[in-house]
Amino acid sequence: MPIDPTIAAVPAVAAPLSAQMQSLVSFLEHEAQPMIVLDPGYNILAANDAYRRQFGGTGKPFIGQKCYRVSHHYDLPCDQAGEHCPMKKAQELRGPDRVLHIHHTPRGPEHVDVELRPIFDEHGVITAYVERLSTVRSASARPSDDGLVGRAPAFNQALAALQRVAPSMLPVLLLGESGTGKELFAGAVHATSARAGGPLVVVDCSGLSETLFESELFGHEKGAFTGAAVRKPGLVETAQGGTIFLDEIGDVPLAMQVKLLRLIETGTYRRVGGVETLHADFRLIAATHKPLDAMVARGEFRQDLYYRINAFPIRLPPLRERADDISLLADSFLRRAGGGTRALSIDPDALAVLQRLAWPGNIRELRNVLERAGLFADDGVIRVAHLPAAPVLSGLAPNDSDDKPGGPSGDALGDAPARFAGTRSELAASLGISERTLYRRLKQQGKL
Structure with missing residues (x-):
């Protein structure tokens, strides 16, 4: 599948900033929230001190990098990887756009509220974008001892x-x-x-x-x-x-x-x-x-x-629409059930079973099942034998899981991308998976 021709090699350094852009960057330095300046080619031109502290990591260069590589570790813009791209939307609207993304940060994956605004020159041409980022504290994209947990x-x-x-x-x-x-x-x-x-x-x-x-x-x-x-x-x-x-x-x-x-x-x-x-x-x-x-x-x-x-x-989605989150939720519940005194984990086969269950009782039922199974896990590992018999989903659940029943495994993609004449979104639909999952699998197999 061809790669977007607008994506060039990552430059070592950003191009020199114009006087107008230098003034904008100086202004952003006084903002308390993390903010960056992007050019229309997705390159990070500048970042304020709040961004450097919160998202810059320990000396890792990001000026001149593509924003989607820094934030998502993608090789393509977000919209081509099955996500909402605020820059593309801002271009269409010629105005601000706001979206919630999961970004890679020095602390691990985090929910980030992203607001992007275009900057116009005197001719009405978009010359740059200012992106404001706010970390969402009310939910965790990693296993957590309390509160909301999820990434689906x-x-x-x-x-x-x-x-x-x-x-x-x-x-x-x-x-x-x-x-x-x-x-x-x-x-x-x-x-x-x-x-x-x-x-x-x-x-x-x-x-x-x-x-x-x-x-x-x-x-x-x-x-x-x-x-x-x-x-x-x-x-x-x-x-x-x-x-x-x-x-x-x-x-x-x-x-x-x-x-x-x-x-x-x-x-x-x-x-x-x-x-x-x-x-x-x-x-x-x-x-x-x-x-x-x-x-x-x-x-x-x-x-x-x-x-x-x-x-x-x-x-609020039922758990059957959040199969991607079952592993994350299970890890969170096992941490809570252990209470810091007993380490509990789940066998991969047992996790695969949990991801195929219908879960009419949703997250509450998952928590109860894991708490019960933990009582039988004498060595601290929950296995299939420790799980109660329960009905499985009769068909595909509307989620983005790589392991959902009926979804093709990585190898099952075969030469389908090469043989398919339509778009990537049409290919994903024909395979019964999301575009984001298709992108991830193609990247894993080196087909991008």
Whole structure:
């Protein structure tokens, strides 16, 4: 497959900067965030001190290097390797573009929020680009002892949406099957917001009766009902200055939904048995595994409340769409299960089995399976025999895994690239893999 003719050999040094570019670079040196200047040929012309500290490594040269080689270790621009390329998009838009990528850094792979802006000359021609990079702290692309972990495209899409909405005050609605990590995502939204210094109050809406829900949420006055011996502040009051996470909001009793709507719309409420109007100050995050739109159509969920909480929906992918992440998640869970006192690992054959399972319980089920298997791993190695029997996927899962069932192995590519007359994306589709996976395999086999 031919290599893009625009890609030349890596120059040893960057070309001398013009006076205008020197002024731009001097200006960027005062920016606290890592920033680089690129030419239209993807070459890094300059970098500010923040970039050199965070991404420059220990003396490794990067001035004059292609940005995709430094950040991704690719031999081609991102869009030709199956990724979103902000430079290509900025050229089309003639304006800024923003994307979440996984970059290679001196610390290992990390999620990085990339914003790229074109620089025009007096004739309106793009002469350079300024790229601002922000490391995403709310998730890890490596095994981690806590928090969100993942690298799969479906996970990165949800994480990118989180990065967009977290700094705002928009209500967030997390949608996904049970066990997909909705509470962890809610915690990440809160931790990335301006309210991170305030409390995150979790309200489990499932199983609460109408009376109990109102009392828990709004609190009650002394003597409001039998057993109310003292005034009790509600969770809304506890969340002042922070965030409320209404988990499984689809289970809120219909009669209570109107009071919840009033709270969200007016920011006011009353304690049960009280007459004083209190003012709330919180950011709302809600989550559910139920189809709220279908519930609205059946009259089981208020339409006006649905529109209020659905300002920014984020779909959390099921684990079957994240087979690439199973190894990463397994390593993370085994580190947590070991507790620092017992090292646990997983046999490659056992890992291959995990990657083929359907996982109806998603990440929660994976964690439970590994914790159980660890009890049988006397030598610290989890093997196939330690795993419970479970249904496997009946077909290809929509993920980017090299090991997914039905996907061709590296050798199975054979001479398909040489015989195929279409584009690389069409070849990937014909083989049942993603373009990024195809690029990786072609590179491994020296066919690029």
